[in-house]
Amino acid sequence: MKIATWNINGVKARIDSLRQWLTDSSPDIVCLQEIKSVDENFPRLEIEALGYHVETHGQKGFNGVALLSKTKPDEVMRGLPGGDGVDGPVDEQSRYIEGVFSVPSGAIRVASIYLPNGNPADDPVKYPYKLAWMERLRKHAQACLELEEPLILAGDYNVIPEPHDCFDPAAWATDALFLPQTRAAFRRLENLGLTDAVRATNDAIKLYSFWDYQAGAWQKNNGIRIDHLMLSPEAADRLKSTSIEKHTRAWEKPSDHVPVIGVFDFA
DNA sequence: ATGCCTAACAGGGTTAGA
Numbered sequence A: 001m002k003i004a005t006w007n008i009n010g011v012k013a014r015i016d017s018l019r020q021w022l023t024d025s026s027p028d029i030v031c032l033q034e035i036k037s038v039d040e041n042f043p044r045l046e047i048e049a050l051g052y053h054v055e056t057h058g059q060k061g062f063n064g065v066a067l068l069s070k071t072k073p074d075e076v077m078r079g080l081p082g083g084d085g086v087d088g089p090v091d092e093q094s095r096y097i098e099g100v101f102s103v104p105s106g107a108i109r110v111a112s113i114y115l116p117n118g119n120p121a122d123d124p125v126k127y128p129y130k131l132a133w134m135e136r137l138r139k140h141a142q143a144c145l146e147l148e149e150p151l152i153l154a155g156d157y158n159v160i161p162e163p164h165d166c167f168d169p170a171a172w173a174t175d176a177l178f179l180p181q182t183r184a185a186f187r188r189l190e191n192l193g194l195t196d197a198v199r200a201t202n203d204a205i206k207l208y209s210f211w212d213y214q215a216g217a218w219q220k221n222n223g224i225r226i227d228h229l230m231l232s233p234e235a236a237d238r239l240k241s242t243s244i245e246k247h248t249r250a251w252e253k254p255s256d257h258v259p260v261i262g263v264f265d266f267a
Numbered sequence B: 001a002t003g004c005c006t007a008a009c010a011g012g013g014t015t016a017g018a
Helices: A015-025 A044-048 A126-145 A180-191 A197-201 A246-250
Strands: A002-007 A029-033 A053-057 A065-069 A075-078 A096-103 A106-114 A151-156 A227-231 A239-244 A260-264
Touching: A002 A015, A002 A106, A002 A151, A002 A227, A015 A044, A029 A151, A044 A053, A053 A096, A065 A096, A065 A106, A126 A151, A126 A180, A151 A260, A197 A227, A197 A239, A227 A260
Parallel strands: A002 A029, A029 A106, A106 A151
Antiparallel strands: A002 A260, A029 A065, A053 A065, A075 A096, A096 A106, A151 A227, A239 A260
């Protein structure tokens, strides 16, 4: 079973690429980020025509996440808990959608995550929002882990976990994606018992999932690894392999991110 | 080391991204 995450940077601008990639790679579940679309304008029919069920959590202009799946989810939850204004500020941004899917061995829980960027890091709002969002994610992950079921939290984390996950660590030293507080918050997720699927299966250097559109970053392989599949022990035990669909970055009108895939045996 | 690209929304410029 192939479960993928892809920040497509605009589903309407990327619909041809998305259809091509779905046809080529035939993932079972896809976690999309930055659909940049309201739910009503998501190109649902074009995706359904390829045999996928579509669940979206969009908003106008930017952000927005979705779940595409070959089987319909049994349950869907929109929004990361803790954003309703009861305990902390209301979160107006569409960055989280979670589904429960039936598999031969039971049920798996899969979330599409678009973690806040947080830059500029000295902004009075943006970086604190990122850190608060990470703490909300930690709390929710902790609650999910108590279910002791396969859990896949997949998405654009906007976190460079380690120095070797970027081309030039010095260039990212003061960036919200790589600040010590950001990395510490990511380690707190790992310390709950979540496994970084790519790093668990591939110790290659220069393993990236994002290359900036600017300054010839792709041509120079000046990338960063910020798209992650984080797994509960029950999911990590079933992980067979991972792959990064680097070839899509060379396509016409590419997203600046490429799909990251985990292959699981849930038989 | 931001704004060298890109997308969306608007409407030919601004916001946001990482």
